[in-house]
Amino acid sequence: MAEVRRTVIVKLDIDGSDATLLHETVEEYLLACNYVVQDAWQDDYKPTSKTELHDRTYSDVREQTRLQANLVQSARNRAAEAIKGVVARWENGKEASQPHFTTPSVHYDKRSATFHDDRVSLSTVNGRVEAEYALPPEGDNPQTKYLRNDEYEVTGATLQYRDATDTFFLHIGTKAEVESEIPDDGDAENxxxxxxxxxxxxxxxxxxxxxxxxxxxNHRRREYERVRGDLQQTGTESAHRTIKQMGGRETRWAExxxxxxxxxxxxxxxxxxxxxxxxxxxxxxxxxxxxxxxxxxxxxxxxxxxxxxxxxxxxxxxxxxxxxxxxxxxxxxxxxxxxxxxxxxxxxxxxxxxxxxxxxxxxxxxxxxxxxxxxxxxxxxxxxxxxxxxxxxxxxxxxxxxxx
Ligand SMILES: [Zn+2]
Structure with missing residues (x-):
């Protein structure tokens, strides 16, 4: 027997006030992640143990955010993984700086979320939000193969917000025990x-x-960096404002x-x-x-x-x-x-x-x-x-x- 893990991406149907709650949850979750890293960065020695990070930050994060206990732990786990990554790079003689979380995503486990066949209930900064999955019709798609398949069990999910389309997505982790030696039963056919x-x-x-x-x-990027360098040398307040405006414009253009x-x-x-x-x-x-x-x-x-x-x-x-x-x-x-x-x-x-x-x-x-x-x-x-x-x-x- 072998374990197969598959991630299924589903779009969530969310109305306005629920979306606001999710945005606030994402924001406070990132704040919690960054708080834990910031705390670890106060010392030369960087703690990576979840227990130690928990002891150092749990009550502060509970006080400073409205997150439920499970999401505070989830944020601490994400921070712990990032700190471990930095320490591992240092140990390999590579450079790495203090992690900073900005990507709008939240990891949910089966305590902070309840997964149903067609919808999910997510813990937020103020109670729970119920969101329906926008699923494709049954057929040859990952949603049918893993999500609607009782052999696959949901393990947890990551909520992601996509700015470009103003939508929330759920990356749902699933797993199953299968017979095959190389875990890819059937779906590799043709x-x-x-x-x-x-x-x-x-x-x-x-x-x-x-x-x-x-x-x-590359050319446009180099030009931007050259102009930014010149403006930084100028150093005036208006130069800084121009840098900021240019930065935003360049990012949008590149995207x-x-x-x-x-x-x-x-x-x-x-x-x-x-x-x-x-x-x-x-x-x-x-x-x-x-x-x-x-x-x-x-x-x-x-x-x-x-x-x-x-x-x-x-x-x-x-x-x-x-x-x-x-x-x-x-x-x-x-x-x-x-x-x-x-x-x-x-x-x-x-x-x-x-x-x-x-x-x-x-x-x-x-x-x-x-x-x-x-x-x-x-x-x-x-x-x-x-x-x-x-x-x-x-x-x-x-x-x-x-x-x-
Ligand atoms: Zn050859």
């Missing part, structure tokens, strides 16, 4: 994966060979730009009849990408979120895969060598001679990684396919030309 590689020069590249240049985004790319990526997935989109794992992406700035990590995260959100509406699942060796592995013959990557742009396989754009090679490998993760057994049917420029590739390397 699915097609679109691989996406992220980069600085090309912001996104798909396994189907589509490129979106990061050139204009809009990323929205458009995300839309095109999802269109590409739809055009190739993909039901999964694979990105590389975004955690620590800057460490793997020479020359990347904090801005890029932000942009990649946004792009991923936008794709996941738009893909979901098309019934396409978006996920992240382990990026190890995706840049050095030959997507044609599987040979993995440092020498396969003679430069940033070029991939050239030392074994089979396959020569191709390095990012395109990586995009195929990212998709391929998800393909392999879905394979039931070494001898079993290869049921996932990778979408390529023309046709698809299965996990055993079998190529099928596109049906026109």
């Amino acid at each position: 699915s097609t994966v679109l691989g996406v590689d992220l980069g600085i020069e090309q912001i996104a590249i798909t396994s189907t060979g589509q490129f979106w240049s990061g050139g204009y985004l 809009d730009y990323l929205h458009r790319i995300s839309k095109a990526i999802v269109q590409e997935a739809v055009a190739h009849e993909c039901d999964m989109i694979a990105f590389e794992e975004l955690t620590d992406i800057r460490d793997r990408m020479p020359g990347s700035k904090k801005f890029h990590a932000w942009a990649f995260r946004r792009l991923y979120d936008y794709v996941a959100y738009k893909a979901e509406a098309e019934g396409i699942e978006t996920t992240q895969v382990d990026p190890a060796y995706t840049s050095k592995r030959c997507s044609k013959c599987g040979t993995t060598l440092d020498e396969n990557r003679p430069s940033q742009e070029k991939f050239c396989c030392q074994k089979c001679g396959y020569e191709v754009n390095a990012d395109y090679n990586a995009a195929k490998n990212i998709g391929f990684r998800l393909l392999r993760a879905g394979q039931k057994s070494p001898h079993g049917g290869a049921t996932r396919h990778l979408a390529l420029k023309s046709g698809t590739l299965n996990v055993n390397g079998g190529y099928s030309p596109a049906v026109q």
Whole structure:
């Protein structure tokens, strides 16, 4: 027996006054997270134990917020995980600064929320809010497969607010015990994966060979930083005001730009009849990408979120895969060598001679990684396919030309 975990995203139907309550809850939850981190940062030694953090902050947070006990504990857990992450980076000789929580999300467990088949009851700063799920019709979608399936048990959920569409979503965690050795029972049947590689020069590249240049985004960012630097030197109050206004405008512009790319990526997935989109794992992406700035990590995260959100509406699942060796592995013959990557742009396989754009090679490998993760057994049917420029590739390397 193996445990399978699946996350199902559902949109919540919420009316005005309930939405206000949820916004206030999110706000106070983030305040609680930040309070716990701030408290830990008062000392040189950073406590990571939940018990210690609880003892240090619980009563203060209860006093300063209207959160129920379970949400105070949930916020403390989130803070503890973030502190642990920082300490782990320090121990590995990497830089990390004090975590600060701004993403509007709240984690609920089965005490702070009650999960029903079609709705949820969420603890807020003032009693509970009942929200109905906006579910798609029963069919081949994650909501039917996991949420409406009694074999899958709900473990908890994260409430997320999306500013762009002014909507609350619930990312519901589910789990089940299944027989199969590799936990992917059934739902990998005949699915097609679109691989996406992220980069600085090309912001996104798909396994189907589509490129979106990061050139204009990078150029505009550099210009903004140059002007901001000049204004900072000026140092006047009006200069600071201008910096703030410019910052807001640049962020909105970049978000809009990323929205458009995300839309095109999802269109590409739809055009190739993909039901999964694979990105590389975004955690620590800057460490793997020479020359990347904090801005890029932000942009990649946004792009991923936008794709996941738009893909979901098309019934396409978006996920992240382990990026190890995706840049050095030959997507044609599987040979993995440092020498396969003679430069940033070029991939050239030392074994089979396959020569191709390095990012395109990586995009195929990212998709391929998800393909392999879905394979039931070494001898079993290869049921996932990778979408390529023309046709698809299965996990055993079998190529099928596109049906026109
Ligand atoms: Zn090769």
